[in-house]
Amino acid sequence: MVGYMAVGKTTIAQFLAEKLSAACVDLDDYIEKKGGKSVADLINDGGEEAFRKTERKALTDVIDLFSGKRVDGRGRAKVVVALGGGTPCYADNMDVIRASGVVVWLRLSVGHLTERLTAERGSRPLLSGVQDCRLSCTIGRHLTIRSTYYERAHITVDIDGLSPDDAANLIIEKLKRILYNN
Numbered sequence: 001m002v003g004y005m006a007v008g009k010t011t012i013a014q015f016l017a018e019k020l021s022a023a024c025v026d027l028d029d030y031i032e033k034k035g036g037k038s039v040a041d042l043i044n045d046g047g048e049e050a051f052r053k054t055e056r057k058a059l060t061d062v063i064d065l066f067s068g069k070r071v072d073g074r075g076r077a078k079v080v081v082a083l084g085g086g087t088p089c090y091a092d093n094m095d096v097i098r099a100s101g102v103v104v105w106l107r108l109s110v111g112h113l114t115e116r117l118t119a120e121r122g123s124r125p126l127l128s129g130v131q132d133c134r135l136s137c138t139i140g141r142h143l144t145i146r147s148t149y150y151e152r153a154h155i156t157v158d159i160d161g162l163s164p165d166d167a168a169n170l171i172i173e174k175l176k177r178i179l180y181n182n
Contacts (some may be wrong), residue, residue: 015165016171019168025062037053117139
């Protein structure tokens with residue numbers, strides 16, 4: 001799952017994984033457990049570029065970890081991975097992500113993202129210090145840049161107004177169309 005920060009990737013991934021009887025991995029959680037530091041601390045301590053290299057290594061580790069495990073009838077690992085918002089935008093990560101399975105872009109409007117991120121902006125290094133009056137513009141600018149990568153997803157789901165359960169059900173419908181030509 002790809003999408004901007006606070007879009008609900010982790011929550012929706014958990015719902016989807018349960019419905020698919022699949023494993024669920026949040027890449028940020030994986031990085032934090034492996035490195036013993038929060039993503040915010042990693043970015044604040046080493047900078048975004050150093051974090052993206054750590055994130056890239058974690059991405060390939062997770063792909064390797066699940067390759068060949070819990071395989072379905074089509075030879076694909078049954079795992080749902082919630083990626084960080086910037087993961088697909090670094091190096092050739094989106095190519096690696098696309099090659100490893102079906103990519104779902106969770107898309108949410110700038111207005112809803114601004115509402116969600118206003119309160120938690122301090123814990124988001126890329127938004128810390130952004131004033132209330134600039135938050136929406138900053139998010140919009142980030143989305144303009146990142147959309148080039150997100151648009152390469154196999155499936156796009158607009159989640160404005162959807163519960164996590166409804167979003168997971170919609171993803172399953174779209175997955176069936178892709179995987180089974182229904």
